[in-house]
Amino acid sequence: MSKKHDSVLPHALPIPVFNKLFGKRVVLASASPRRKEILNTYGLNPEIVPSTFEENLSKDDFPNIYEYPVSTATEKAVEVYERLVQEQPDNAPDLVIAADTIVLTRPTPPTSDVAHSLLPHTYPEVLEKPGTKEDNYRMLLDLNGQQCEVVTGVSIVYPILTAPGFQIKSLDERSIVQFSDNPKHLLEAYVDSGEGIDRAGGFAVQGLGGLLIAKIDGDFWNVVGFPAASFFKFLDLLIEEEEEFLDI
Amino acid sequence: MSKKHDSVLPHALPIPVFNKLFGKRVVLASASPRRKEILNTYGLNPEIVPSTFEENLSKDDFPNIYEYPVSTATEKAVEVYERLVQEQPDNAPDLVIAADTIVLTRPTPPTSDVAHSLLPHTYPEVLEKPGTKEDNYRMLLDLNGQQCEVVTGVSIVYPILTAPGFQIKSLDERSIVQFSDNPKHLLEAYVDSGEGIDRAGGFAVQGLGGLLIAKIDGDFWNVVGFPAASFFKFLDLLIEEEEEFLDI
Numbered sequence: 001m002s003k004k005h006d007s008v009l010p011h012a013l014p015i016p017v018f019n020k021l022f023g024k025r026v027v028l029a030s031a032s033p034r035r036k037e038i039l040n041t042y043g044l045n046p047e048i049v050p051s052t053f054e055e056n057l058s059k060d061d062f063p064n065i066y067e068y069p070v071s072t073a074t075e076k077a078v079e080v081y082e083r084l085v086q087e088q089p090d091n092a093p094d095l096v097i098a099a100d101t102i103v104l105t106r107p108t109p110p111t112s113d114v115a116h117s118l119l120p121h122t123y124p125e126v127l128e129k130p131g132t133k134e135d136n137y138r139m140l141l142d143l144n145g146q147q148c149e150v151v152t153g154v155s156i157v158y159p160i161l162t163a164p165g166f167q168i169k170s171l172d173e174r175s176i177v178q179f180s181d182n183p184k185h186l187l188e189a190y191v192d193s194g195e196g197i198d199r200a201g202g203f204a205v206q207g208l209g210g211l212l213i214a215k216i217d218g219d220f221w222n223v224v225g226f227p228a229a230s231f232f233k234f235l236d237l238l239i240e241e242e243e244e245f246l247d248i
Numbered sequence: 249m250s251k252k253h254d255s256v257l258p259h260a261l262p263i264p265v266f267n268k269l270f271g272k273r274v275v276l277a278s279a280s281p282r283r284k285e286i287l288n289t290y291g292l293n294p295e296i297v298p299s300t301f302e303e304n305l306s307k308d309d310f311p312n313i314y315e316y317p318v319s320t321a322t323e324k325a326v327e328v329y330e331r332l333v334q335e336q337p338d339n340a341p342d343l344v345i346a347a348d349t350i351v352l353t354r355p356t357p358p359t360s361d362v363a364h365s366l367l368p369h370t371y372p373e374v375l376e377k378p379g380t381k382e383d384n385y386r387m388l389l390d391l392n393g394q395q396c397e398v399v400t401g402v403s404i405v406y407p408i409l410t411a412p413g414f415q416i417k418s419l420d421e422r423s424i425v426q427f428s429d430n431p432k433h434l435l436e437a438y439v440d441s442g443e444g445i446d447r448a449g450g451f452a453v454q455g456l457g458g459l460l461i462a463k464i465d466g467d468f469w470n471v472v473g474f475p476a477a478s479f480f481k482f483l484d485l486l487i488e489e490e491e492e493f494l495d496i
Contacts, residue, residue: 011441013459014437041455042456043456180477186261208261208290210289210469214467215467216466217464221458228458229458229461
């Protein structure tokens with residue numbers, strides 16, 4: 001047998017979740033170096049098998065928009081799980097983890113009840129990745145001095161004995177990001193740096209984009225891309241409550 | 249003249265504060281690798297000259313406890329500024345930065361007004377660095393499921409033409425840290441890791457300690473040890489408002 005990839009790093013705390021994951025095959029269905037780094041910080045070192053799922057779900061199919069990143073995460077995790085089982089039936093993963101992060105607008109509530117009753121109800125909108133610097137600047141002008149909400153959906157897939165042979169569990173974590181009232185020259189300089197291109201919402205909170213942010217109410221790492229503290233608490237709960245979890 | 253240390257890194261945004269700092273002698277009066285890293289993220293790369301100030305101010309001298317870390321930061325910055333001016337009068341620093349981070353308890357307010365009026369008013373207390381694992385465990389048991397407040401005082405010293413030849417400016421930034429209701433085995437495992445020893449409050453939010461935290465309301469980097477976003481906004485303001493700032 002080939003040498004096993006070590007999923008649990010020496011500095012991981014000896015708590016139930018890591019004791020249980022020791023020697024198991026853990027896979028992260030994401031190419032994001034940030035997600036891997038966050039998990040590494042806490043001592044989890046999954047194999048990286050990026051999903052080939054196209055992330056093409058239609059937002060309109062989700063009356064509850066928080067289910068949208070969770071569904072994308074689920075599709076990614078299931079695709080990777082099924083592919084790995086097919087490739088190596090004797091070496092099926094014990095746990096596949098996938099995540100998807102979206103940024104939502106937070107419409108400012110009207111300042112009077114009268115206005116409220118006359119206006120159509122406003123729903124949060126998904127802020128996509130800006131394709132151009134012009135897009136990025138417009139997006140940041142809209143966010144400036146305002147809040148947005150960052151939601152990461154996380155799904156895991158693990159084997160069970162009954163059909164279809166695997167179980168899916170999910171969580172979502174939500175964080176509020178408050179932008180400062182930034183001068184336009186700062187927004188322009190940020191956009192020019194190119195960091196915001198290809199980032200949901202047009203900014204990277206862990207990079208130069210941090211200069212634009214007054215505060216976060218929530219888990220900083222969730223805004224970066226993975227809600228690690230909630231995730232490990234969630235695994236601990238599954239160990240307590242689900243007999244088959246990591247025991248097959 | 250010897251090669252000058254470059255205080256502004258190539259990836260710094262071309263905004264007033266960095267344009268002005270370019271070619272200037274900037275000194276960080278702190279040995280903390282974390283503070284240096286945070287500043288580096290935003291493109292500031294100060295010389296490191298740790299202060300020899302003993303950090304022995306008496307908390308009891310501060311009716312307003314938020315002035316305590318600010319005063320410690322001021323003492324550090326002034327000590328380094330004066331020492332460097334004395335050592336090399338022709339190469340005085342243009343800017344010395346110092347910071348001090350403290351962790352405060354957040355007493356839960358009583359649940360009834362009657363109780364409130366009968367009880368002595370409770371003030372926040374400074375949580376010191378635990379000296380032993382037993383201390384660390386007791387501290388985390390107290391914090392578990394509760395909030396604490398992390399305050400970083402930042403002071404800068406820069407030359408002016410009038411006596412005493414330098415100016416001091418300060419800010420403080422406050423963030424609320426909410427601990428999860430962690431099981432005792434997690435607290436024990438964390439304390440055993442040794443990470444919390446010698447950290448104010450007994451935890452490191454950027455390390456394994458993140459597992460204990462439900463959320464932060466504020467600037468994550470402030471909790472790590474330096475409120476960079478506020479700091480650079482503060483320097484931008486000084487450039488606008490103080491004629492002598494970085495111009496002597």
